Amino acid sequence: MNNFREMWGARFFDYMREFQKYMQYIFTGHLAIVLVFTIGAGGYAYSEWLKEVSVDFPAAILTALVISGALVYSPPVTLLKPADIVFFLPLETQLPHYLGKALKWSTFSQIPLPLVLYIVALPLLSATETATGAVLLWLAVFIVVLKWLFVETEFSVHYARAGVGVWTDRLIRFVIATVFIYLWLSPYLYLILIPAVVMGIYMAYWRKQKMQKPFPYDHFITLEQNRMMRFYRFANYFTDVPHLKGAISRRRWLGFMMQSPTFGRTKSQQFLIRRTFFRTDDIFWLWVRLTVIAMFGTYFISIPIALLIFVGALAFASSIQLIYALRSGDEFRMDMLFPEPPIARRSAIQQTVRGVQWIQALFIMMIGLFAFGWSMTVVMLFLIIIIVSEFTIRSTKEKE
Known part of the structure; x- marks a missing residue:
């Protein structure tokens, strides 16, 4: 392929085909039944609890902590492969186009979790009279913006330091996001500029650090391989996955x-x-x-x-x-030779x-x-x- 735009399109198509191939085994009738009953039981218990919740319940800080936890984990999805460390070199000047599309997909694919948690928190915020409709609507917008900023920042940390200190970075962003969301839901709305400015400075710092380093192909390829292995391990609970090499422990x-x-x-x-x-x-x-x-x-x-x-x-x-x-592995096993x-x-x-x-x-x-x-x-x-x-x-x- 002559450019990275075509490369990303082909990679993304192959990735989605692989993803859908295993998801059809994961979300079978069995798992659907489990999800329906589990969500139903959890929803019923949650609604019953909301009837008794006190107005003084710290809904703002709880919502801030939960949503921030979902926001800070923002690993970049690059779809890089081991051979790219060689074959991408002739087109390296176009690499930002490829990475830009990768970061857009990373943001889009990770937004649903914090938004779902926010939707779940809305009845609690309403029951405790924490905020009005306009404040809650704008908070949904801020969650999307924060997710985009966090994906960009975590990518810059991985780029600049090859993943060293990434959990420290996540802790810092967790504190910033928690303070931001809490202040937005609290009476101290005028203080929200403080975490916003801190986040801007923090993001600019890591972006500058990134510009001084070459692209760490090995690190991002390893990240991508580990991410896919986690998915394959999960899919292996439902169907045989040829890519997976399981670990054995004596215990x-x-x-x-x-x-x-x-x-x-x-x-x-x-x-x-x-x-x-x-x-x-x-x-x-x-x-x-x-x-x-x-x-x-x-x-x-x-x-x-x-x-x-x-x-x-x-x-x-x-x-x-x-x-x-x-x-799993019923096609052929050595125990098939046993006289049983x-x-x-x-x-x-x-x-x-x-x-x-x-x-x-x-x-x-x-x-x-x-x-x-x-x-x-x-x-x-x-x-x-x-x-x-x-x-x-x-x-x-x-x-x-």
Whole structure:
């Protein structure tokens, strides 16, 4: 290709095709059900809480902290590849055109999260009488502007220092954004020029630093590779991803869960599947994350019906994703040479998922005892996890 504009267009087309290819596996009916129930339970609990919230509740500072947290993480999406370090050199004078389009896409793709959080915060701001309609409308505009500035600034930091100190930069921008949003929602509106001027000076400083450095191809290529690997790891929970090379950890501290094989008495498939679960990082930490989220929800959601829906949705997500993850790589495996019936692997997967879901149910029941004491809610929490998990295990179809 003769210029970077054509290069960006081709790269972006390939990226979106790859992205959509895996998203169609991620947002299947299973995940849609989980999202509907989780959002519904969270929305119901939030609306019930808003009915009782005090006017003195610090809604302004809470909104500022949450939205600022979403704003400051602004990594540039460049779509660079390892070969670019050589093939981009003849056209390096046109590199700003390519990077300009990359930063526009970075801003556009990252705006939805802070805006969604802001929309969620609007009922709270209204219930506590924090601000009027005009102030809230302008704040939405400022959120978009701040996101654009933060993407530009984080890009300049990566450019100037190859990523060194990027978390310090994010902390500084977090403080600036928090103060800016809080002052806009507070009675001290006239002080808002202070964080605005500080942000302008800070951005100008890093832009000047960037101009004195050559473009760090290696750093931005590594950033892009790491970003895509995070997406592939997430997609791998739902379908096989050829690009992914999973990490394996022995985890000695879980040795008691993996008994040593006994000649003539060990079920080989169950032995292998259990070790696959405990020693494959992606699969094991997926289950841990979902279990921890369910435990936090159990402790903080005080409305029983909302909690049951929330925990049931996560139990479904845990079961379905573990089953798919443990089935991955069914085309050919060395254990296919074992003299065991084909149904042995399916049975081993079901038993393993069933066992870890019982462990999840016990953990959540213990948290429920702290939150609710001995009550029917705790019993229902345990039962809903077991029932949903068992239904998912039995109803999930084999891969064709």
